Amino acid sequence: MVESNTLNKGDVLLDLEGIHMSFGKVEALAGINLQIRKGEIHSVIGPNGAGKTVMMNCINGLYRPQKGNVLYKGQRINHFRPYQRASLGISRTFQKVEVFGGMTVLDNIRLGRHIHMKSGIASGSLYVGKTAKEEVKHRRFIEEEIIDLLEIESIRSKPTGMLPYGLQKRVELGRALALEPELLILDEPLAGLNLEEVEDMARFILDINEEERWKVTCLLVEHDMGVVMDLSDRVFVLNFGNMIMDGTPEEVQQNPEVVKAYLGEEDLYASRK
Amino acid sequence: MHHENNNDFSKIKISKELTIPKLFYRQATTFGKDRVAMREKEFGIWRPITWQDYFENVKYIALGLISLGLEEGDKVSMIGDNRPEGLWAEMATLCARGVGVWLFRDSLIDEVRYIIDHSDTRFLFGEGQEEVDKAISIFNECPKLQKIIWDDPKGMRNYDQDYLISLKELQQLGRELEKEKPHLFDELINKGSGEEVALLFYTSGTTALPKGALLSHNNMLTMGQHLMTVDPCESTDDYVSYLPFAWIGEQMMSISCGLQIGYTINFPEEPETAQENIREIGPHVMFAPPRMYEQMTRSVQVKYLDATWIKRKFYEFSTYVGYKAANLKFDKKPVPIFWRLIEWLASITVQKKLKDHLGLSRVRNAYTGGAAMGPDHFRFFHALGVNLKQIYGQTEVAGISVVHRSGDIKFDTVGHPIPGTEVKIADDGEILTRSSSVFLGYYKNPEATEKTLRDGWLYSGDRGFMDDDGHLVVFDRTKDVFTLKDGKPFAPQYLETRLKFSPYIRDSWVIGDKKDYISAVLCIDYAVVGKWADEKKLNYTSYQELSQMPEIYDLVEKQIHQANKDLPDLAKVVKFTNLYKELDADDDELTRTRKLRRAFVEKRYEEIVDALYSDNPSVHIDTTIKYEDGRQAHIETDMQIRTVRD
Numbered sequence: 001m002v003e004s005n006t007l008n009k010g011d012v013l014l015d016l017e018g019i020h021m022s023f024g025k026v027e028a029l030a031g032i033n034l035q036i037r038k039g040e041i042h043s044v045i046g047p048n049g050a051g052k053t054v055m056m057n058c059i060n061g062l063y064r065p066q067k068g069n070v071l072y073k074g075q076r077i078n079h080f081r082p083y084q085r086a087s088l089g090i091s092r093t094f095q096k097v098e099v100f101g102g103m104t105v106l107d108n109i110r111l112g113r114h115i116h117m118k119s120g121i122a123s124g125s126l127y128v129g130k131t132a133k134e135e136v137k138h139r140r141f142i143e144e145e146i147i148d149l150l151e152i153e154s155i156r157s158k159p160t161g162m163l164p165y166g167l168q169k170r171v172e173l174g175r176a177l178a179l180e181p182e183l184l185i186l187d188e189p190l191a192g193l194n195l196e197e198v199e200d201m202a203r204f205i206l207d208i209n210e211e212e213r214w215k216v217t218c219l220l221v222e223h224d225m226g227v228v229m230d231l232s233d234r235v236f237v238l239n240f241g242n243m244i245m246d247g248t249p250e251e252v253q254q255n256p257e258v259v260k261a262y263l264g265e266e267d268l269y270a271s272r273k
Numbered sequence: 274m275h276h277e278n279n280n281d282f283s284k285i286k287i288s289k290e291l292t293i294p295k296l297f298y299r300q301a302t303t304f305g306k307d308r309v310a311m312r313e314k315e316f317g318i319w320r321p322i323t324w325q326d327y328f329e330n331v332k333y334i335a336l337g338l339i340s341l342g343l344e345e346g347d348k349v350s351m352i353g354d355n356r357p358e359g360l361w362a363e364m365a366t367l368c369a370r371g372v373g374v375w376l377f378r379d380s381l382i383d384e385v386r387y388i389i390d391h392s393d394t395r396f397l398f399g400e401g402q403e404e405v406d407k408a409i410s411i412f413n414e415c416p417k418l419q420k421i422i423w424d425d426p427k428g429m430r431n432y433d434q435d436y437l438i439s440l441k442e443l444q445q446l447g448r449e450l451e452k453e454k455p456h457l458f459d460e461l462i463n464k465g466s467g468e469e470v471a472l473l474f475y476t477s478g479t480t481a482l483p484k485g486a487l488l489s490h491n492n493m494l495t496m497g498q499h500l501m502t503v504d505p506c507e508s509t510d511d512y513v514s515y516l517p518f519a520w521i522g523e524q525m526m527s528i529s530c531g532l533q534i535g536y537t538i539n540f541p542e543e544p545e546t547a548q549e550n551i552r553e554i555g556p557h558v559m560f561a562p563p564r565m566y567e568q569m570t571r572s573v574q575v576k577y578l579d580a581t582w583i584k585r586k587f588y589e590f591s592t593y594v595g596y597k598a599a600n601l602k603f604d605k606k607p608v609p610i611f612w613r614l615i616e617w618l619a620s621i622t623v624q625k626k627l628k629d630h631l632g633l634s635r636v637r638n639a640y641t642g643g644a645a646m647g648p649d650h651f652r653f654f655h656a657l658g659v660n661l662k663q664i665y666g667q668t669e670v671a672g673i674s675v676v677h678r679s680g681d682i683k684f685d686t687v688g689h690p691i692p693g694t695e696v697k698i699a700d701d702g703e704i705l706t707r708s709s710s711v712f713l714g715y716y717k718n719p720e721a722t723e724k725t726l727r728d729g730w731l732y733s734g735d736r737g738f739m740d741d742d743g744h745l746v747v748f749d750r751t752k753d754v755f756t757l758k759d760g761k762p763f764a765p766q767y768l769e770t771r772l773k774f775s776p777y778i779r780d781s782w783v784i785g786d787k788k789d790y791i792s793a794v795l796c797i798d799y800a801v802v803g804k805w806a807d808e809k810k811l812n813y814t815s816y817q818e819l820s821q822m823p824e825i826y827d828l829v830e831k832q833i834h835q836a837n838k839d840l841p842d843l844a845k846v847v848k849f850t851n852l853y854k855e856l857d858a859d860d861d862e863l864t865r866t867r868k869l870r871r872a873f874v875e876k877r878y879e880e881i882v883d884a885l886y887s888d889n890p891s892v893h894i895d896t897t898i899k900y901e902d903g904r905q906a907h908i909e910t911d912m913q914i915r916t917v918r919d
Contacts, residue, residue, distance in 0.1 A: 143316040149427075154545035156317065203428070210430060 007073060009039040013217050014059065014090075014183055015074075020067035021054055028054040029065070030241040036183070036219055041209050043220040043228045045252075046238035047261070052221045053095060055238070056185050059219070060092050061085045072183075087115050091181030095188045095221075097168045101161025105171050108160050109146055112178030113138050145213065146174045150204060166197035173204065177214075184208065185219045190227060202227050229253065237261070285533060287498060292490040293471055293532065294368040294462045300535055301328035308508075308535070311357050314542035314550055322357055324535075327364075330357075332458050334365035334440070336447030338396060339457070341420055341438075345370045348392045348473060352376040352385070352407070353400030355514045356540050358424045358440060360527060362398040363518070367471055367490075368462055371396075374473045374485075375519035377865040378404075379858070384483075386411040388475055392485060392716065393417045398440075401425030409434065467491035473716055474521060476668045485716035492671040495709040497529030499691040503676060504638045510536040510557040513632075515547040516565075520866055522643060525672035526560050551632035559639040563646035564867050566639075566661070567773055569631050570653050574776040575801050591623035595656030602655070603682065624657050633659050640664045642673060642687075644868050645747075647770030651684035663687045665747055669731055671710040675745045686744035696745060702736040704747065753871060755786040757843045768793070768836065768844065769869070775832035776801050780856045782869055783846070784882055790847040792885040794878065795829055796820075796855050802828070817910055820851040826915050833917050846917055848885050852878075853894060853910050860898070884914055 014036040021029040028051045036042045044052050057063040061082035070077050099108050119131040150170050160171050190198050208214045222228050229249040237244040239261045252258050306325035349366040353359050366373045374392045385407050399405045408421045424440035467490040475483040516523045531538050541550035598616045601608050628634045642664035654661040665687035666673030677688035690696045694708035711731045714722035725732050737747040755763040765783040772781040779798040785791035799816050813819040837845040856862040862874050884892035891911045898906050
């Protein structure tokens with residue numbers, strides 16, 4: 001399992017150094033520097049097509065940047081594959097939910113736990129001794145920590161595909177948490193949710209970040225400015241692959257360039273309020 | 274464990290001295306750690322709590338309250354889901370010689386403020402963040418309120434108000450006090466008499482502000498004993514507690530009966546999982562307001578519509594047989610051997626499975642009360658082989674006063690008075706009750722007490738009569754009885770429940786007092802009608818839009834035809850409209866127990882009522898609705914008015 005006590009609150013957990021990522025002639029990221037400190041909620045905002053999701057993909061390993069370094073706890077992880085990064089403690093959710101529709105909620109969450117399971121095929125199919133014990137232990141974690149936290153008791157054995165979108169998003173979050181991440185990347189967790197679901201989700205994010213049990217550092221990509229400004233410790237503003245600024249929510253709201261590039265169009269993005 | 278304990282409730286002598294805490298002490302020491310007092314489903318597993326655990330938890334909460342300064346007769350309020358901690362808090366309050374007050378979990382801030390303030394509550398048990406938030410927002414307006422106790426730590430990390438205390442800390446205070454005064458708890462329990470106030474119970478009130486009914490220990494205990502004499506329960510029985518503790522029926526089952534019998538009280542995991550959890554437990558006894566049974570009927574009807582051809586045929590066969598047998602039993606005629614055989618066949622093929630799905634497979638007695646229940650629903654359950662009985666009661670009598678006896682069930686009556694209870698009809702038709710369970714009076718409201726309690730008789734405000742078999746027939750709340758055009762009285766609830774037997778109709782409101790004809794405002798069931806619309810490839814985006822579609826009007830009209838069948842012409846629904854929203858207790862349209870507040874809706878929807886009695890084909894609605902958190906939404910729509918075609 002992931003060692004979580006090596007860093008203290010405020011230490012740099014993830015460090016992006018001069019990340020360049022281009023697709024043909026399109027430069028999606030042009031030398032991005034970003035430091036995420038342990039214990040924080042760090043948001044990334046920017047207009048559509050600014051490169052936010054590309055940035056997330058570079059962090060969790062779906063893309064490999066052409067230039068620059070991705071450092072996790074000081075270790076260079078550029079060459080790590082996504083599953084290796086997952087076992088380091090980087091977990092994520094997706095902009096469009098990517099759950100397994102035919103599987104139950106519980107199975108989806110269990111899948112996120114797979115990386116911590118030690119049993120092999122042989123002992124798994126016999127299901128004796130250690131394997132059974134391991135299963136009980138992990139099931140306990142899932143039940144007591146995740147299902148209880150996300151309040152999805154009533155749907156635990158329902159097929160995920162049958163659930164409304166808002167609940168599917170919750171299940172996806174549950175799966176990401178099953179990994180017991182240290183860094184959780186949330187790619188537009190509030191998109192497409194109704195007002196009540198937004199409030200629930202925002203509360204869950206705060207719980208995950210602040211609750212003694214979790215204390216997960218969150219990297220949040222989100223368009224809902226109200227929520228971003230309320231939840232974040234720091235906000236990183238991206239536009240056409242370039243950083244405009246990185247600062248506290250107050251600083252960001254006062255920066256004229258940000259207002260021009262992004263917040264000026266606020267009514268386009270934050271119409272929910 | 275001790276077999277001889279079974280059924281010894283009748284041996285419990287309810288003397289003037291006996292209090293709920295004394296009985297609790299006795300039961301807890303008898304049953305000890307060998308027997309399960311309650312179970313709670315938590316993290317997916319049913320976790321047992323023995324009588325010993327129950328006792329210890331109550332003891333330290335009680336001592337904790339004393340250590341916070343609780344004095345004799347102080348009010349302690351509770352709000353939250355049904356869970357062991359809620360019952361412990363109530364029992365502890367009584368043990369510490371306080372008076373318990375329960376609030377509905379979904380009460381709005383104003384209701385919470387009114388009750389906390391009016392009851393002079395000093396301590397409030399809230400479950401978690403939601404309840405604590407409510408309590409904090411009213412804290413400054415309720416000067417008597419001193420401490421708020423919470424037990425679910427979720428989301429509570431950033432609260433540092435000094436008037437907040439966790440249940441664990443409270444119990445710790447109790448443990449410390451016990452070290453100082455080791456005999457204090459026993460002394461507290463031995464004090465007191467059965468005639469003292471135990472609970473202050475606020476009635477939901479379809480017309481006015483809630484009134485606080487004072488109930489004594491003796492009221493509660495005799496209530497349980499009288500009911501259990503009619504339909505005895507065993508200490509090995511299971512009961513599922515999922516209806517609000519703020520409803521007297523739940524108190525009667527969990528405290529009055531539960532404590533005397535010692536059956537196991539099961540708490541569901543979450544309110545949303547209640548139905549599923551009931552199925553897992555398979556309770557032996559059940560008491561619920563009609564809406565729960567209506568919900569069950571609806572879910573069966575909907576599943577039937579969805580089932581394959583062969584399953585539908587089996588179901589039709591079994592209901593045909595079930596109704597046939599049930600009707601014979603209602604008429605008190607013997608069921609011929611042939612039909613008994615067929616009934617058995619229906620039972621093993623369909624009814625047994627169906628009952629299992631509804632969690633009714635072990636139910637010996639199922640009760641319904643609190644509001645009118647339609648004969649259609651009633652027949653439905655008897656056709657399934659569920660011994661469903663109507664009861665009649667009210668908060669002021671600590672539960673119930675009249676109930677059906679097994680084998681003597683008439684679905685238009687509520688049965689015979691329970692032992693120790695006298696029921697008579699006043700000259701003007703009002704139902705009067707006298708028994709040891711009749712309450713002490715309303716808190717801080719002598720005028721209302723005087724009106725309700727006269728010479729030991731409880732004036733219910735309900736109208737009714739005794740039929741030839743000595744069954745009580747409750748006609749209706751006096752103010753809710755209509756006069757038809759021909760001068761005959763008419764109970765709107767009767768028609769409303771008939772309409773609600775349709776799975777497509779969730780709520781109904783019938784209008785027509787002293788009018789030329791009867792009309793109805795209906796709320797469609799969003800889930801069921803929505804599914805029907807999906808199958809018919811009708812597009813809609815909201816309840817409002819769906820409710821106004823002509824196809825839905827056609828569908829609803831068909832349901833009205835069904836309900837109108839066999840009714841005299843003047844009692845038939847002539848015009849109707851589909852309301853653009855569901856009726857909601859948050860909007861004061863229903864009480865917390867989901868009874869229609871007729872006077873209120875009549876005022877609120879005056880334009881709709883007017884339109885129903887005019888020639889307009891539709892009514893324009895332009896209104897603002899307010900959400901629970903204070904946000905507002907503007908609604909503008911046209912509601913069609915339709916005349917039912919013959």
